Amino acid sequence: MEIDRTRAMWPQIAAVVIQRIKDGxxxxxxxxxxxxxxxxxxxxxxxxxxxxxxxxxxxELTRSEKGMGTFVLTEKERGGA
Incomplete structure (x- = not known):
């Protein structure tokens, strides 16, 4: 995804991270x-x-652990089977 520096950056960065989670x-x-x-x-x-x-x-795609970092939720953590 190309970042457009004429628009707010944080939503674009969030979209990239979300896409990276969804595509594995x-x-x-x-x-x-x-x-x-x-x-x-x-x-x-x-x-x-x-x-x-x-x-x-x-x-609700990630969780943070103090001193450890941020992790992608598993299906179980998301409420899946």
Whole structure:
């Protein structure tokens, strides 16, 4: 996905991360890149990356563990069988 720098960045970054979760780039149970790593990848400040990851979390696709990182939810964690 091409990032359009004339529009707000955080929703675009969130969309990329969500797509990576859905297409299996970040499979269930895997750790997603840190805020710092996402900020570096997209050339944005940490607060923009943080806002993007909050949007991903709001979609109930990830969980954060203090001191460990952010992980993609498994089907079981999402309420699946």
């Amino acid at each position: 780039t970040y499979p269930p149970g895997s750790k997603v890149p840190s805020i710092v790593e996402i900020a570096a990848e997209f050339g944005v400040v940490n607060s923009t990356a943080q806002r993007a990851m909050e949007a991903v979390r709001a979609e």
